[in-house]
Amino acid sequence: MRLAWRMLGRDWRAGELRVLAAALVIAVASVTSVAFFADRVGRALVRDAHQLLGADLVLVSDRPWSRAVAQTIEARGLASAEALNFVSMALAGGESQLAGVKAVTAAYPLRGRLRIAAAPGAPDALAEGGPRRGTVWLEERLITALQAPVGSRLRLGRAELEVAAVLTLEPERSANFFNIAPRLMMSLEDVPATGLVQPGSRVWYYLYAAGAPAAVRALEAELQPRLERGQRLDTLETGRPEVRASVERAQRFLGLTALLAAVLAGVAIALGTRRFVERHLDGCAVMRCLGATQPALVRLYGAEFALLGAAASALGVALGFAAQLGIGAALAGVLRTELPAPGVLPAVQGFLVGLVLLLGFALPPLLQLKNVPALRVLRRETAPRPGALVSYVAGAAAFGGLLIWQAGDWTLGASVVGGFAAAVLVFFAAAWAVLKLLTRPALVRRAGPRLRYGLASLRRHARGNAVQVASLALGLTAVLLLSVTRNDLVDAWRRSAPPDAPNRFLIGVQPEQLAQVRALLAERGVGSPQFYPMVRGRLTAVNGAPVSEANYAEERAKRLVEREFNLSYLEALPAHNSVSAGRWFAPDARELSVEEGIARRLGWRLGDELTFTVGADSFTARVSSLRKLRWDSMQVNFFVIAPPRVLEGMATSYISAFRLEPGREAAAHELVARFPNVTLVDVGAAVRQAQAVVDQLVSAVQFIFLFTLGAGLLVLYSALVATEDERRREAAVMRVHGASRAQVTGAQRIEFLVMGLLAGLLAAAGAAAIGELLAVRVFELDLPPSPRLWIAGPLAGVALLSVNAWLSARQVLRVSPALTLRESA
């Protein structure tokens, strides 16, 4: 062990370990900084997603919560707030308008902030808490409808209140697009004065709680069993499918980035170790001469590497921590949120990754060192070169499991690991084949003198160059995935909640009004959105057996069954839906298509017969397909769709979603004025909220991608450094025999050009294939072919190798050939 320490010191002084140690430090630093940051962002996402609930946990009831429940919340040390929701007429001047009233305590909301403005269209700002006593905040729609500007007064029940601000953002509200009446927010203390809350009035009572996750979970566990009929408990996990989808997707992106950093790290370690072993063949031969046994050599180098690994990993973890602090600080503005402190797990993870990488990639070539014959002292060429492939395969196997663990997701981990493993093999085979083909003696002989020497030199190193091209292509693949493909994926993701997403829902259009409403929308330039027929029905039986909420244990399932379903009838599958099981029904069949999530929740299977009651009628039909919906598409979605024949003739109204561009609000007013029974829901705020969340996730992901890109470039550099010794010696021999600088650099340039082009093309192909795989299998997005990729790949390959050709030529030409040859002798 002491010898190992001394060897470590000597090798370090001699500069032998610097490349390897740097690779390891970079590897661990990139893995941990990504992991640290991903951990913090992940925690922030979970916390911020709670803003959409306004709290970590929300209790909803159709009657007042008992004092005991509020006391339970307080007893657990959690912050709490209260709210009442009800619908009431608001009056101002001569106008009246139905308002969705929300009366809140001062602490509301516990998570997220309300935004208010001094006038419609004026810039808004974060509000501290809710409206003060005696004042109300109105949604812009309500101000317009009541013609009650900020500063005016309105009547609500028996109370007279001052309009104090325009409410521009209510995080919780975007959770529900069907808040039909525009919002009027007031202080809870003013409610008694209105006299609106009487026995029998329809009021929802909300209790909010927020605080330490453990305490929230404990509260949930305590309250859940005590809930009665008409009461429910919402958390991030139980509510908001579209928010959950976004968070899950973001976590996958972050996991992917961390994975790629780990893959890059492995390549860097493998290259560093190869160089170390190559440079230690002589030393081992000498030690063998001096009587070192094979086990002694293994112990010696094993210990030296273990020490190196521990030191470099520790340094890497520290560096990773520092880097993520920097990332957090740099991103503070973009993230618009305070990041929580990271946990310890990423540090442990990074340290383990470092050790596993080092042992996995370094052990096989190190074991080859013991086989160095003592004879090498006399004849350098007698020793076997360390097999690059063996170390790559062993290393890849050693940490494949680690990657999957880090991804925390089998699908993602397996597709990235599998993709890279396949890419390595394919890259090597392709590079080897192309190099062989390009440098066939017949072809080389016909080439001009300059090209000829470059090609000859390519051929002479065919295998080494194939390894080089493969690892470069691998690194470049990661870089391209991170830069170009990442952008394509992000674009595709953005498109899934496009900027032209609908911002108005039109509900309750009667069949006889349909033509007029359509005509009005078309005349006012709003367009011709699709109208979906909607039938409200209650589920009464499944496979002939009567069903009620008592049949379900889960609260959300109970609620679904208790409520009326919005059923629709269509002949064709809506564009933003896809059939995930079974087949879309024929127009004349008595069949249903149901959303897969609700089917899972309610235990419906393909072939089940469902009976719904609509008014006095009822119908039964068989489930023939399950559908996947895009919850973040902001389109009209239905849990259950039937063929027209099944539902036609039952009480139908129409629903539509369309985009109302700013400045065309007059059309909306006209619509509401002409068709008083029709409800127009402004989901613009909800869309904005969802997009803000998406933007935030994307910017976090992008920053991490940027960081990993840096790690990728460092890997490329170490790949190039790995063959520098040999090139220097060759160039020196060439110069001894009369080669000019131009001949030395020209030959290298052609060699690097071909290699760079080849690596770039392979990398573009690899990134395209992996991107497509990820898009289809993991993210469920359509990824169009990317011309950018095929331009960027070869360009990047050639550019990187050109820089290297220049650097390495400078190195070679700077040192006198006598010195280079003496060093290598």
Place this chain on the structure above:
Amino acid sequence: MNRHNHNVLSARGIGKTVKSGDSDLVILREIDLEVTPGEAVAVVGASGSGKSTLLAILAGLDTPTSGRVELEGADLFALDEDRRAALRGRSVGFVFQSFQLLPALTALENVMLPLELGGRADAEAAAREMLARVGLGERLQHYPRHLSGGEQQRVALARAFVTRPRLLFADEPTGSLDAESGGAIIRLLFEMNREYGTTLVLVTHDEELAARCQRVVRLAGGRIAA
């Protein structure tokens, strides 16, 4: 071009000093050396006497701190590195103790290398001929690692002579070989030297080998000893 009475190699006042930590280490001082065409000169000296450095400077592989070297009448260090390289390619051959064959090239390709660099069209034919001359006509496609030390040094000899240099520098050519192969290499070297009328500058610590040269220059402490 060279006049016949001109010396092939002429060195005057060669000095070489390198920095070693804080102090300067003098490797060579005030070396004068004239080599006439067809001559075989041995430079001998103990290890560390500076003989390899002198060889590197004479061949233009390293630069002296002071003094000048004329190779075929050209002032070596007035030329830039590319011109020096071109001059080497035309007029100078090398044999090293550690052979310095490129491991990725076959025997034939190693011998072709200097011809290819000089842009010679008949590189392959000339290289085949020269390898046959050194007795390796059957091993053209072998890589250095498949050749014995003696065979490798014969490839190096073929590479050195294939350009028909006027001047050949040999640095301990037998230093890596056993007595038998070493003897064979030396016989071949002197044979070819006579055959092609090459001027030979040989660095060695082997007195027996040095004695085969027409003139012996002894280096000690960076100076020529009497």
